[in-house]
Amino acid sequence: MRFMMLMIPKGYESAPPGTMPSADAVAAMMKYNESLQKAGVLLALDGLHPPSMGARITFAGGKPQVTDGPFAEAKEVLGGYWMIQVKSKEEAIEWASRCPAADNEMIEVRQVAEMEDFPEDVKAAAEGFTDLQSKASG
């Protein structure tokens, strides 16, 4: 099963554009990333620029409305993520616990939804099977 390890650094919600982690923090994190890679569990990872460089799109009333960052109301924002492939939630938690994170940082571990997790009608809609079946039996 796949898990996202979502890094949520306190204070990042109000970080000015161009905010970057320190070289020391990056070095420690690189070592950690390497350990994930060497264990064969790391699928992908990325760091995100602060919200002050982003935008939010809301859909009230079915109309997309764009608000540029930073977002005054945001209490927690993402700083980056890892996607890992592990055998259990406990294993994901164990990996997250090994992260050399700072005092202000928090990691949220969330399982990636797989097709098997969905009910049949959702599966069929997602996979476009109605279309496919006609081809397969042709």
Next chain:
Amino acid sequence: MTSATHRTIEAVWRIESARIIATVARMVRDVGIAEELAQDTLVVALQQWPASGVPENPGAWLTAAAKNRALDWLRRGRLLQSKHEELGRELAVREEIATADAVEAADAALDDGVGDDLLRLVFIACHPVLSPDARVALTLRLLGGLSTDEIARAFLVPEGTVAQRIVRAKRTLTEARVPFEAPAREELAVRLSSVLEVLYLVFNEGYSATAGQDWMRPQLCEEALRLGRVLAELMPTQPEVWGLVALMEIQASRLRARTGPSGEPILLMEQNRARWDRLLIGRGLAALARAERLGGALGPYALQAAIAACHARATTAQETDWLRILALYDALAQLSPSAVVELNRAVALTMAFGPEAGLSAVDALAAAPALKDYHLLPGVRGDLLARLGRRQEAALEFRKAASLTRNERERKLMLARAGACEAASPSQSQQD
């Protein structure tokens, strides 16, 4: 194993066990003993941690405890063997090395020496003195940290069979005095191909699992892929390791698309490509690029990966670069000639130049003894005949394919195609 602590221990064990076994094996120079000593440590953790709590750094705790057990074992061995001077001296040397190791550093779990030990463990688990079954079982046990029960469920055999395989494999290694060393340069190619073969075998076992079977079977794909990625990190300059990783990543990218809602197989050209896993495709293409960058002619795994990559790069089935696939099959047929490769080459030939070109290639293969009972041969031949409008002959071939396949769903598919030909309806399907 239901309490939260037990589940945590399982997770830590999953992460650490191979490294612990590898480290202990370097000390005691016997993989079987190393595994037992590591297991003993796990048992202690299972007994103590639920009451005492999980230590702050559980991986380091387990490693240190296992090393201590190894030291005890070496001392005991020296006492018992003191009459046999030579052995005694040997053990003394081992103990000296081991003590030095243990003192070295508390965070030895992270140092690069462990990588070397891990690599030695990989080569020993896949050692040619072992039968293929034993290699697979030992690899999953020592490197995957899988229990005998999990291995048994994955391979649809009784647990006792797997347990016996592992016991015998360990005994064989001890009796053959297989040293705890990575292969010498001149042996490397052969030994590495044995390792890659084991990983690909595990992968394919998982890949062939059908819907409704024990979830441990598809799990084998993930485990083989994980071990492949681990191996690529340990041997980053070996192009075939990257080739195998690329092949497995790209094949795994199609896992979700290759069966229909009731578990029926969907052939490659008919799969919904939107269901292919882009993340794994990206990883596979990157691994293939690593193999290519290392230079030299591509090996069999990298060539197969390159073929899989042609499909992965095509947004629609119609955009498939069949000429390139054909060239890659030509190279593969030269490198590792087999009737199966020839058959696939014939399919590529068909896709590139039409069914007539394919049919003459397939007919040339029909006499190959290796393909006498191979259900895909009449399957492909039937498909080509159907495309050429020779439906009666096609139906006969499909029926023959149905009688040869051991896969129930495939049998149904072949019978359905035979029926369709007999009803003289045009066929659009193609073989993978």
